[in-house]
Amino acid sequence: MPEAERPIAAISVENLRVSYGTREILHGISFEVLKGETLVILGGSGSGKSTLLRTMVGLQRPTSGEVYINGTATSRLSERDMDVIRMKMGMSFQAGALFGSMTVGENVALPLREHTRLEESTIEIMVRIKLGQVGLSKFQDFMPSELSGGMKKRAAVARALAMDPEILFFDEPSAGLDPIVAAGLDQLILNLKKAYSISIVVVTHELASAFLIADRMVLVDRGHIIATGTVEELQASTHPRVRQFLDRVPEAEVAEELDSLEILTGDREKE
Amino acid sequence: MRVAQRIEQVPGTIGLKTLEGLAYLGSLAELAGRSVYITFVGPFKGKPLRPQRAIHQGMAVGVEAIPIVSMITMLFGLILALQMAHELKKFGMLQLVPEAVIVSTLRELGPLITAIVVIGRSGSAFAAEIGTKKVTEEVDALRTMAFDPVGFLVAPKFLAMIVMLPALTIWANLMGAVGGSIFGVLGAGFTFQSYLRATLDAVVLSDVFTGLTKSVVFAIVITAVGCREGFGTGAGAEEVGRSTTSAVVTSIFMVVLVDMIFTTIFYMTSGAKG
Numbered sequence: 412m413p414e415a416e417r418p419i420a421a422i423s424v425e426n427l428r429v430s431y432g433t434r435e436i437l438h439g440i441s442f443e444v445l446k447g448e449t450l451v452i453l454g455g456s457g458s459g460k461s462t463l464l465r466t467m468v469g470l471q472r473p474t475s476g477e478v479y480i481n482g483t484a485t486s487r488l489s490e491r492d493m494d495v496i497r498m499k500m501g502m503s504f505q506a507g508a509l510f511g512s513m514t515v516g517e518n519v520a521l522p523l524r525e526h527t528r529l530e531e532s533t534i535e536i537m538v539r540i541k542l543g544q545v546g547l548s549k550f551q552d553f554m555p556s557e558l559s560g561g562m563k564k565r566a567a568v569a570r571a572l573a574m575d576p577e578i579l580f581f582d583e584p585s586a587g588l589d590p591i592v593a594a595g596l597d598q599l600i601l602n603l604k605k606a607y608s609i610s611i612v613v614v615t616h617e618l619a620s621a622f623l624i625a626d627r628m629v630l631v632d633r634g635h636i637i638a639t640g641t642v643e644e645l646q647a648s649t650h651p652r653v654r655q656f657l658d659r660v661p662e663a664e665v666a667e668e669l670d671s672l673e674i675l676t677g678d679r680e681k682e
Numbered sequence: 683m684r685v686a687q688r689i690e691q692v693p694g695t696i697g698l699k700t701l702e703g704l705a706y707l708g709s710l711a712e713l714a715g716r717s718v719y720i721t722f723v724g725p726f727k728g729k730p731l732r733p734q735r736a737i738h739q740g741m742a743v744g745v746e747a748i749p750i751v752s753m754i755t756m757l758f759g760l761i762l763a764l765q766m767a768h769e770l771k772k773f774g775m776l777q778l779v780p781e782a783v784i785v786s787t788l789r790e791l792g793p794l795i796t797a798i799v800v801i802g803r804s805g806s807a808f809a810a811e812i813g814t815k816k817v818t819e820e821v822d823a824l825r826t827m828a829f830d831p832v833g834f835l836v837a838p839k840f841l842a843m844i845v846m847l848p849a850l851t852i853w854a855n856l857m858g859a860v861g862g863s864i865f866g867v868l869g870a871g872f873t874f875q876s877y878l879r880a881t882l883d884a885v886v887l888s889d890v891f892t893g894l895t896k897s898v899v900f901a902i903v904i905t906a907v908g909c910r911e912g913f914g915t916g917a918g919a920e921e922v923g924r925s926t927t928s929a930v931v932t933s934i935f936m937v938v939l940v941d942m943i944f945t946t947i948f949y950m951t952s953g954a955k956g
Contacts, residue, residue: 465822468826469825469826470822470825470826490825490830494828494829494830495828497825497826497827497828498828500826501826502823502826504819504822504823505819506818506819508818508819508820508822508823509820509823510820510823511818511820521827522827522828525732525829526828570827580826
């Protein structure tokens with residue numbers, strides 16, 4: 412392996428702060444996604460990982476800090492300029508977010524039809540290729556409502572791949588899926604890794620999937636990054652919150668007698 | 683002390699509500715303006731229009747509304763004829779019923795009733811469609827795929843509505859006349875032909891013009907409010923219901939408001955007509 416090559420960052424997040432109104436969700440996050448690597452953003456509910464993902468793809472504007480995509484600063488771009496960058500990105504949403512009024516094939520064809528001047532016949536072939544890659548070749552003319560949850564997610568991946576993106580984003584790919592179907596989706600992501608030199612960012616809280624697909628991981632907790640590194644590095648961590656997350660330890664229960672009394676007789680918090 | 687505090691808050695609340703109202707109108711104008719730009723200016727700047735979506739919307743907004751609009755406006759024509767006859771009878775002037783019906787229909791009831799039916803059908807549908815798309819992240823998906831949600835979801839609706847609502851209104855006017863003729867034939871001694879003859883004799887161009895102008899403006903208002911409420915939907919299914927209701931109520935109010943403004947303008951500019 413050539414020594415002098417410093418890996419280039421496909422995405423670089425620097426001191427990112429994001430707020431909804433007056434509530435700050437992310438308190439100065441910094442990390443990198445190197446070209447061709449799969450980064451998993453782990454975190455519990457309310458940790459801010461979904462906000463982080465939305466900010467990275469430009470759906471949310473940060474209050475301060477910067478997101479660099481292939482070297483371009485994106486936080487202050489206009490929607491039109493951001494669209495240019497989005498052409499090279501693909502995103503698979505948590506519930507698939509397929510357009511319900513179109514068939515699966517039309518969903519996948521949509522970006523090709525609108526953004527390119529390709530012939531219909533070419534688009535048709537590309538749609539079949541993409542659907543074949545996710546294992547949905549026979550479902551081209553199905554409506555999204557006729558698909559199961561796992562199939563919807565696969566279709567969403569096919570649509571995200573339609574324009575041959577350089578960066579793929581996944582929002583909770585295994586959410587709501589049974590273990591077998593979830594494993595199938597993990598395998599799909601692994602296949603994509605092998606087939607393309609694509610940078611992949613996955614937001615999830617499913618540990619098993621994360622360990623399987625990640626090159627590196629980032630653990631987000633309450634708006635801060637509390638751990639970064641390879642799977643081995645994270646598994647060897649001694650940070651208490653990291654250990655709690657990885658070992659599936661629930662939040663400490665109220666054990667003190669006096670605390671129980673307070674709960675039963677004290678003022679209600681949210682008046 | 684509490685009462686004094688409450689009274690102190692009133693000017694502030696009024697100010698806040700006014701600002702919110704103006705912001706709302708601003709967002710409506712933005713949606714309308716961007717849709718006009720995308721529909722009429724975009725094609726000259728290398729972004730061709732795909733009429734497919736607008737045609738599909740047009741079918742839903744216009745063609746599928748014909749049965750219900752026909753029935754309602756025909757009944758209204760009959761109602762109008764009966765009410766007019768009620769007064770005209772006192773002066774023994776039942777032969778004026780056709781004129782009274784058609785002028786009221788063309789200028790006022792045709793555009794207004796059609797608009798209200800379309801609000802119920804399409805204004806709510808727009809809000810529900812866009813609201814549901816917002817809740818299921820389809821709007822976000824559009825953005826990440828480098829599409830403009832306004833160009834994709836709103837502009838086709840505007841184009842469809844601006845074409846279809848005036849067309850529906852014209853049809854509704856005809857149905858209103860037909861409805862009036864029912865009374866004319868059964869209760870005022872007309873024949874169908876003589877009633878229609880009397881109707882046509884009474885029509886003046888300005889009657890048609892004022893009515894259709896109103897319906898174009900109604901079309902813009904209905905689409906803007908329906909889409910604006912859709913985009914303003916919060917999270918969850920309840921929110922979709924809320925924003926749909928709000929779309930219908932707000933549309934009806936604004937349509938009547940616009941109607942009043944235009945009727946006043948047309949009245950004042952009608953000069954010294956008899």
